[in-house]
Amino acid sequence: MSNVLVFIEQRDGKVRKSSLEALTLGRNLSAKTGGALAAVVAGSGISGLAAELAGYGAAKVFVADKPELQLFSCEGYTAALDAAATAFKPSIVLASATVMGRDVAPRFAARRGVSVLSDVMTLDVAAGRLTGERPVYSGKARVLVTAAPSAEIQVATPRPNVFPASKADVAAAGEVVPLDLGTLRIRAKVVKVEAAQAGEIDVAEADKIVTGGRGIKGPESWSVLRALCHELGAALGASRAAVDAGWIGHEHQVGQTGKVVSPSLYIACGVSGAIQHLAGMGSSKVIVAINKDPEAPIFKVATYGIVGDLFQIVPAMTEAAKKLKA
Amino acid sequence: MNHIVCIAHVPDTETKIRIAAGGVSIDEADVKWIVSPYDEYALEEALKTKEAKGGTVTAITFGPARADTGLRECLARGADDAIRIASEGLGEVDSLGVARLLAGVIKTLPHDVVWMGNKGVGTDAQVLVPMLAELLDLPHVNLVTKLEWKDGGVLARREIEGAQEIVEMPLPGVIGATKGLNEPRYASLKGIMGAKKKTIAVKTPADAGVDPATVAGEAVHVRWTKLELPPARQAVKLIPADDPAKAATELLRLLRDEAKVL
Numbered sequence: 001m002s003n004v005l006v007f008i009e010q011r012d013g014k015v016r017k018s019s020l021e022a023l024t025l026g027r028n029l030s031a032k033t034g035g036a037l038a039a040v041v042a043g044s045g046i047s048g049l050a051a052e053l054a055g056y057g058a059a060k061v062f063v064a065d066k067p068e069l070q071l072f073s074c075e076g077y078t079a080a081l082d083a084a085a086t087a088f089k090p091s092i093v094l095a096s097a098t099v100m101g102r103d104v105a106p107r108f109a110a111r112r113g114v115s116v117l118s119d120v121m122t123l124d125v126a127a128g129r130l131t132g133e134r135p136v137y138s139g140k141a142r143v144l145v146t147a148a149p150s151a152e153i154q155v156a157t158p159r160p161n162v163f164p165a166s167k168a169d170v171a172a173a174g175e176v177v178p179l180d181l182g183t184l185r186i187r188a189k190v191v192k193v194e195a196a197q198a199g200e201i202d203v204a205e206a207d208k209i210v211t212g213g214r215g216i217k218g219p220e221s222w223s224v225l226r227a228l229c230h231e232l233g234a235a236l237g238a239s240r241a242a243v244d245a246g247w248i249g250h251e252h253q254v255g256q257t258g259k260v261v262s263p264s265l266y267i268a269c270g271v272s273g274a275i276q277h278l279a280g281m282g283s284s285k286v287i288v289a290i291n292k293d294p295e296a297p298i299f300k301v302a303t304y305g306i307v308g309d310l311f312q313i314v315p316a317m318t319e320a321a322k323k324l325k326a
Numbered sequence: 327m328n329h330i331v332c333i334a335h336v337p338d339t340e341t342k343i344r345i346a347a348g349g350v351s352i353d354e355a356d357v358k359w360i361v362s363p364y365d366e367y368a369l370e371e372a373l374k375t376k377e378a379k380g381g382t383v384t385a386i387t388f389g390p391a392r393a394d395t396g397l398r399e400c401l402a403r404g405a406d407d408a409i410r411i412a413s414e415g416l417g418e419v420d421s422l423g424v425a426r427l428l429a430g431v432i433k434t435l436p437h438d439v440v441w442m443g444n445k446g447v448g449t450d451a452q453v454l455v456p457m458l459a460e461l462l463d464l465p466h467v468n469l470v471t472k473l474e475w476k477d478g479g480v481l482a483r484r485e486i487e488g489a490q491e492i493v494e495m496p497l498p499g500v501i502g503a504t505k506g507l508n509e510p511r512y513a514s515l516k517g518i519m520g521a522k523k524k525t526i527a528v529k530t531p532a533d534a535g536v537d538p539a540t541v542a543g544e545a546v547h548v549r550w551t552k553l554e555l556p557p558a559r560q561a562v563k564l565i566p567a568d569d570p571a572k573a574a575t576e577l578l579r580l581l582r583d584e585a586k587v588l
């Protein structure tokens with residue numbers, strides 16, 4: 001029997017989709033072991049979120065609702081997770097491997113004297129022990145990690161966009177348990193959040209991505225790719241070569257020194273497919289390569305490929321996507 | 327100001343990966359090792375800050391003797407001192423174990439800023455920055471792309487999903503660097519010559535105040551139980567491109583009907 005506690009990330013009072021994925025995963029793990037499922041959420045003016053979390057199976061929702069938790073601080077949010085863990089005594093703690101989850105989960109784990117099954121793309125429990133897999137060495141190998149019996153609490157951060165989110169057949173009680181965190185010690189804290197351009201989907205969260213590389217020739221060509229993004233509801237990605245040339249901001253970069261993404265569809269246009277790029281997108285479910293060089297390494301990982309000039313193919317895809325929708 | 331820079335010595339990303347006998351680690355023969363690219367940003371920022379404000383820069387790693395090459399590179403770029411916590415004989419150590427060993431040594435050194443990379447490339451755990459900060463009882467800010475120095479602290483910019491956060495942090499603290507923060511320098515010839523004359527302090531877990539039994543063997547909470555090459559991808563399905571409109575229509579049809587992603 002493993003009680004499962006899931007750290008829920010909210011921003012501006014909205015639960016992130018990746019947290020619902022983690023909660024669904026937590027529900028499956030707790031069902032498998034016959035344990036209970038709880039969620040913990042921190043912020044300000046967020047008590048109303050419990051109903052939504054109950055819909056995903058949370059029997060209890062621990063809520064740390066304080067003005068000083070309005071904006072993220074790792075120390076403040078970790079205190080909330082820690083207090084919920086003390087009350088609920090989980091043997092499994094999950095947080096989605098988002099920027100926030102990657103801050104909170106390891107700090108919590110260190111406080112409890114355990115390590116983390118980090119960024120896993122599969123997660124299962126057998127005899128109460130978690131095992132999970134993730135790509136390593138730029139996707140050139142895959143490791144299976146296992147929590148040893150000596151770990152009293154097992155902490156894992158599932159990769160966003162990999163595990164499905166689904167509501168429970170029957171909503172759970174979602175009993176709200178307010179957390180009293182006493183006086184918080186918060187040293188590092190967010191003082192300002194600057195949202196990206198309105199309407200832009202972030203590559204790290206996107207289900208579809210259209211990426212441009214050096215082959216797009218210059219920043220004026222983003223409009224060609226953006227038109228396709230618009231039709232597909234995709235985010236715009238970029239190779240490092242395109243970012244380093246100053247054609248677009250680093251937040252678009254996919255790869256080893258950019259974002260690691262796992263969309264269901266990844267369309268690479270004018271990207272050669274260097275190993276450091278593959279490290280960021282190799283786990284995409286379906287990969288489309290559009291490149292005029294038939295020898296480009298991107299074709300080795302692609303599901304579908306068109307050898308040709310992206311300036312002809314991409315606009316044609318935009319048109320075809322329009323027709324498909326019509 | 328005293329700067330500590332934690333570096334991981336990792337396989338070059340271009341290196342061919344082979345699985346060693348036993349199936350839980352890589353075959354290290356013919357692997358080229360480098361300082362993890364993110365740690366280069368960390369080192370660069372520490373060196374730049376030292377040059378502007380004075381102080382010392384100490385590079386530290388936990389690893390086997392080959393990691394000395396990585397430390398020499400740091401010395402050649404301008405670090406004043408280098409410390410290696412010897413990993414020999416410990417076997418597998420998980421991230422918490424590494425954090426404990428690093429924390430043990432760092433506690434004995436004056437430190438205003440502990441610099442790290444946001445991930446150790448290769449194993450890509452991305453957990454050590456918050457872990458080490460917690461064990462040192464320090465605040466941290468990770469994924470930093472821009473840094474401003476303020477009285478007694480820093481103002482850091484970092485990228486999150488779909489937004490940028492500005493984080494205020496008092497010092498001492500832990501800073502996790504990422505791409506965008508700076509352009510790492512190359513070592514000068516003079517630096518390389520100078521680094522050859524410096525000694526690397528090699529410490530044991532006991533020097534770090536850590537009983538090996540608490541970081542190795544049974545104490546390892548998260549183990550690598552199997553390492554394998556990824557399954558081969560199916561060969562690409564090429565769509566003839568003579569007529570771009572036809573090719574595009576066919577591709578979208580396949581994405582919808584065959585791959586079912588539209």
Ligand SMILES: Cc1cc2nc3c(=O)[nH]c(=O)nc-3n(C[C@H](O)[C@H](O)[C@H](O)COP(=O)(O)OP(=O)(O)OC[C@H]3O[C@@H](n4cnc5c(N)ncnc54)[C@H](O)[C@@H]3O)c2cc1C
Pocket residue numbers: 212213214215216238239240241242253254255256257258259269270271272273274275276277280290291292293296308309310311339363
């Ligand atoms: C430590 C390290 C970290 C790195 N991290 C990253 C990372 O995070 N992300 C990343 O992407 N890279 C990263 N790189 C860089 C990587 O090695 C490559 O240099 C980079 O990915 C190349 O970008 P590219 O494919 O856009 O450019 P190129 O390799 O120049 O490829 C351009 C491609 O466009 C094709 N092309 C040109 N014109 C057209 C046309 N009209 N139509 C169709 N195709 C066309 C060409 O055939 C070619 O294949 C890293 C490198 C190192 C050393």
Ligand SMILES: Nc1ncnc2c1ncn2[C@@H]1O[C@H](COP(=O)(O)O)[C@@H](O)[C@H]1O
Pocket residue numbers: 332333334335362364365386387388389421424428441442443444445446447449450451452453454455
């Ligand atoms: N063996 C090590 N010795 C010293 N520092 C390390 C070591 N491994 C990782 N680090 C530091 O921790 C950061 C994050 O690594 P990781 O959490 O393993 O992805 C790296 O960028 C380094 O700064």
